[in-house]
Amino acid sequence: MNNGCICCTVRGDLIRILGGLMKRADQLDAIIVETTGLADPAPVAQTFFVDQDVADRTKLDAIVTVADAVHLSSQLGEHHEAEEQIAFADVVLLNKIDLVDQSQITGVKDRIRKINPYTKIIETNRCAAPLDEVLGLNAFSLDRVLEVEPDFLDSDHDHEHDDDVTSVSFVSDTPLDLEKFEKWFGNLLQTHGQNILRSKGILDFKNEKDRYVFQGVHMLMDASPMGPWPEKSIRNSRVVFIGRKLETMNLKEGFESCKSD
Amino acid sequence: MNNESVIKSRFEENGKVFETGAPVTGAVSIENAVAVGFGDGSIRFFWPDHDPLEVQAHSGAILSIASSNDGVITGGQDGRFLKISTNAEVEEIYNFGTRWVDNVAAYESMVLCSSGKNVYIWSDENDKPKILEHQSTIGGIAIDQNGRRIAVSCYGGVTLWRLEKNKWKSSKFAWKGSHGKVGFSPDGKYLVTTMQENELHAWRIRDKASFAMSGYPSKVKSFTWAGDNPYLVTAGAKEAICWPFDGKEGPKGRKPLCIASGGQQNATFVESLPGEKAVFAGFRNGMVLLSELSEHPNDVLIQNPTGSEVSNISISPDRSHILVGDSKGQILWSPLWEQ
Structure with a gap:
């Protein structure tokens, strides 16, 4: 506002x-x-x-x-x-x-x-x-998050971070716990929303048959279940963050802590 | 949207419906007509006793419309500031080129408009406009009941201009945020603005004491004054929210009246019924209700939901007819009373 x-x-x-x-x-x-x-x-x-x-x-x-x-x-x-x-x-x-x-x-x-x-x-x-x-890309729809995969999310990026704005991404093959994720992610955006410029992810929650997709701009987040996982696809959770001072946010630890027991 | 299970209101039964295809952006009373401005740049005059007249005026949307001494004045996205008479004569008062004419207002022979950060005033004596400058793009303008004061809203509050010895002197009424529509209370003691947040802001002009009227679930796009108190009647909620402006402190610390509660969706336009303690409320789904200004109001259905947001309600100058316009361009023009 x-x-x-x-x-x-x-x-x-x-x-x-x-x-x-x-x-x-x-x-x-x-x-x-x-x-x-x-x-x-x-x-x-x-x-x-x-x-x-x-x-x-x-x-x-x-x-x-x-x-x-x-x-x-x-x-x-x-x-x-x-x-x-x-x-x-x-x-x-x-x-x-x-x-x-x-x-x-x-x-x-x-x-x-x-x-x-x-x-x-x-x-x-x-x-x-x-x-x-450049027009008609529908880049902010959650459907598109599922499509944009090539460079996004293939592995942990391991660059030397000399730029102010950087990106990190994580993958988990262990299903995540919905409650733990919501708590961590909500807290993360509240505390660091100003420094997280964009975030996107596809999430595999334990005991959920649907894929969850989110994408955000700073603290604003759009998230929704996007239908069941396709039969032949690998079920895993992938997130990416673009922002400043990402190294101060314990992102990897936070993401890891959302794994289900 | 009418299907067979919907029972038509008396107003829908007796009135005429016009599908114009262009969004209704504003309407005013002029002589014995209601003049409506549209998103395709046209103006239509509706009379109680004969067919409407269409005038193609602007080549972009009409952003603002007001009535002056001898015609309606309009501002458009084509940069033109026009005067249009009820017999379809179009006069260009000024052409701002590619810049939108966002707001217009008139008092007797004085006409004014805003484009960008400036207000331009034309009065009888001179052809050149007097220019009042502001710090940001203007959201709304209003002239008081005597034509001596002009209120101009923009980012950060309202500038009140007062005509003293033929010079416009300004004073600031500050409140952080983006201000849209502005108006004076009928007694000229208060200024009210709509904000980009879901609230209104008001100032008592005498001492600049200011207060917010908040709690709305959506933006307040419309307000009007009704009753003797008077009440400030506002859209933005599922009911018409009416703030009492009597007494020394106005609505400060008091609860508003909530009337016209039969709408399922948020109100988008409100209008008073002149001479009566009654208010019309139009809703986001196209429904229009008439409701009494009282603790236990009776509601009368004027229009069933049309599926499109009500963007204007106007009463003809002789109070014989009501006009309802929506954002898809449907017009209901109906006798107000049983015949």
């Missing part, structure tokens, strides 16, 4: 403008919100979940970040907003690749993956990307 919890802020002006645009909703296909390069994406994203009127009538499709292949590395060190925009991105358009060589591209991509292992990176010149790869 505007005058409430610091990590659940919404943008008053954005709500007003979206409200105005809803008055001609029948004439619109989609709304593209272009922030400045120095904007914190979280309040913009949260507006779509926190404000009831906006949530009722719109759906956040995806966060697309344009990154300059030439300057990204230096920008990441200088502006924490640059890191946040990468951390929140569902898609990164790595632009101006004609101005860098292959080794530089690889370096920049590694840097992006270190911050956000599950973003999709599209290499572009002049941001020329196919529209269907």
